[in-house]
Amino acid sequence: MxxxxxxxxxxxxxxEKFEFVERKGKGHPDTLADELAEELSIYYSRYTKEKFGVVLHHNFDKLSLLGGASHVVFGRGIITKPIRVILNGRASLRFGNTELNISNLLYPVIRNFFKERFAELSPEKDIDIINMISTQSSPGKMYEDESIKGTRRFWFEPRDVNDLREKHHFGANDTxxxxxxxxxSKVESAVLKLELFINGEKYKVGKPWLGSDIKLMAARLGNDVDITLCVPQIANHVRSIEEYSSNLAKVREDITQLLVSLLPEFNLSISLNTRDDLTLKELYLTAIGSSIESGDEGVVGRGNxxxxxxxxxxxxxxxxxxxxxxxxxxxxxxxxxxxxxxxxxxxxxxxxxxxxxxxxxxxxxxxxxxxxxxxxxxxxxxxxxxxxxxxxxxxxxxxxxxxxxxxxxxx
Missing domain, CATH: 3.30.300.280 (S-adenosylmethionine synthetase, C-terminal domain)
Incomplete structure (x- = not known):
C-alpha cells in the first residue's frame, strides 16, 4: 500500500452535546456468546497450528446460546432445563487423511468456559451442546475439470497445505x-470502568450473592448524566427480600462513590433495577447470576x-x-x-x-x-x-x- x-x-x-453509551457485562448472554466463540476459535487455531503447522479454515461466528429454565425462591435457585449451546459455523474437519473430531476437541472447552464463570452451574448437567458445524464453502466452489487446480472446492477439506489459499495469496475473504x-469520552470510560469494577474479583469478595449479568446504559445531555443499571443477585445467597434490598443499597452506595470520582464535573442520576416490584416480589433474583439461565438468548455480534x-x-x-x-x-x-x-x-x-x-x-x-x-x-x-x-x-x-x-x- x-x-x-x-x-x-x-x-x-x-x-458533543449528547451521547448514549451501553455496556453488556461479562455475564450477559451476548457477551458470553462472543467470548465463548472467540475462545473456541483461539483453541482450534492453536490446536491445528501445532498439529498440522497451519491454522485450518474455520469460522465459529454463528454460535448462539439459548436460555434454559430456572426455579428461584429466596434461599434457593436451580436450573430446571439446560442452557443450549448451538455450535454453529464452518470448520475443517479433516486435513489430508487426518480427521478432526469436533466433539472431542471443543466440547470440553465449552463446558470449562461455563464452569469458570458460574459457580452455581453444573456443566455436565446444565449445558446441552448442539453441533451444527458445516464444511460447505461459500459460492465459488465448482466441479468443472479446471476447478481441481483451485482451492475453493477444498476450502474446509484441504488435501495438503497447498489448498490453503492464504499461503500463496494473502487476500481478503470478504468485502x-x-x-x-x-x-x-469521559462517560464511555466511566461506563467501562464501572462494569469492570462491579464484576471484578476484588469487589465480589464477600459478595457471593452478586451475579455477573450486569447491564449499564448512560445518557448524557450537556453536563447531565443519567445512568441505569441492572444488577442480578444469586438466590442461594439471598434469604429474604430484606437482604435483597440491603444488597442493592450497598451496590448503589459503591457505584455512586465511584461515579462521583470518575465524573466529578457532571450532574449524576443513578437508577438501579428499575423493573423490580418489591410488592409482587418480581425481582432480578437468579439461580446462577445470568439471564441465560431462563429464556434469554445470546448471539455472536449482538454485544459490545x-x-x-x-x-x-x-x-x-x-x-x-x-x-x-x-x-x-x-x-x-x-x-x-x-x-x-x-x-x-x-x-x-x-x-x-x-x-x-x-x-x-x-x-x-x-x-x-x-x-x-x-x-x-x-x-x-x-x-x-x-x-x-x-x-x-x-x-x-x-x-x-x-x-x-x-x-x-x-x-
Whole structure:
C-alpha cells in the first residue's frame, strides 16, 4: 500500500452535546456468546497450528446460546432445563487423511468456559451442546475439470497445505469494513470502568450473592448524566427480600462513590433495577447470576463492540468479529487493526481520531481497497500516513497475538 491510497479528512467537532453509551457485562448472554466463540476459535487455531503447522479454515461466528429454565425462591435457585449451546459455523474437519473430531476437541472447552464463570452451574448437567458445524464453502466452489487446480472446492477439506489459499495469496475473504476511534469520552470510560469494577474479583469478595449479568446504559445531555443499571443477585445467597434490598443499597452506595470520582464535573442520576416490584416480589433474583439461565438468548455480534462498549454516537461496524478466522478474515483483522491505528495516532497527536479500513474480496489484505483517517484539526499528514502504512504492513502481528492466546474481547 502507498501513502497516496490513504485519505485524510480534517474535522472540527468539539465536544458533543449528547451521547448514549451501553455496556453488556461479562455475564450477559451476548457477551458470553462472543467470548465463548472467540475462545473456541483461539483453541482450534492453536490446536491445528501445532498439529498440522497451519491454522485450518474455520469460522465459529454463528454460535448462539439459548436460555434454559430456572426455579428461584429466596434461599434457593436451580436450573430446571439446560442452557443450549448451538455450535454453529464452518470448520475443517479433516486435513489430508487426518480427521478432526469436533466433539472431542471443543466440547470440553465449552463446558470449562461455563464452569469458570458460574459457580452455581453444573456443566455436565446444565449445558446441552448442539453441533451444527458445516464444511460447505461459500459460492465459488465448482466441479468443472479446471476447478481441481483451485482451492475453493477444498476450502474446509484441504488435501495438503497447498489448498490453503492464504499461503500463496494473502487476500481478503470478504468485502468488509473495520472501524476504530480514540480516545474514549469521559462517560464511555466511566461506563467501562464501572462494569469492570462491579464484576471484578476484588469487589465480589464477600459478595457471593452478586451475579455477573450486569447491564449499564448512560445518557448524557450537556453536563447531565443519567445512568441505569441492572444488577442480578444469586438466590442461594439471598434469604429474604430484606437482604435483597440491603444488597442493592450497598451496590448503589459503591457505584455512586465511584461515579462521583470518575465524573466529578457532571450532574449524576443513578437508577438501579428499575423493573423490580418489591410488592409482587418480581425481582432480578437468579439461580446462577445470568439471564441465560431462563429464556434469554445470546448471539455472536449482538454485544459490545471491540472496545467493550456500544456507543450510539460513535462510528462502528456491525461486523461480529468474534470467532472469525484470525489469519485472513477481513472483518476481524481490519476492525482490530483500525483500533490499533487509531490508538497510535491519538497517542502521538492527542487529537480525537477515527480510522476506517475497507477490504475488497480477493484483494490483498496488505492493500486495503479504502483507508481513511478522520481527525480533529490539522496534523502532519505524512506522520499519519506512516502510522497507517506501518500498521497495515504488520497486520500479521495481530494473528500472532491471537495464536499466543490473546482474546481481544476480554477487558
Amino acid at each position: 502507498t501513502s497516496q491510497n490513504i485519505s485524510i479528512v480534517n474535522r472540527q467537532t468539539g465536544i 468488509a469494513i473495520g472501524v476504530g476511534y480514540a480516545p474514549l 463492540r471491540l472496545n467493550g462498549l456500544i456507543s450510539s454516537n460513535r462510528p462502528y461496524s456491525i461486523e461480529g468479529l468474534a470467532a472469525k478466522n484470525p489469519v485472513y478474515h477481513a472483518g476481524k483483522l481490519y476492525n482490530l487493526l483500525a483500533q490499533e491505528i487509531a490508538d497510535s495516532i491519538y497517542k502521538i497527536t492527542n487529537k480525537y481520531v477515527e480510522v476506517y479500513l475497507v477490504s475488497q474480496s480477493g484483494r490483498l489484505l496488505k492493500n486495503p481497497w479504502k483507508a481513511l483517517v478522520s481527525i480533529d484539526g490539522h496534523v502532519d499528514e505524512e506522520v499519519i500516513r506512516t502510522i497507517v502504512i506501518e500498521g497495515i504492513e504488520n497486520i500479521t502481528k495481530i494473528t500472532d497475538s491471537i495464536l499466543n492466546g490473546r482474546n481481544y474481547l476480554k477487558k
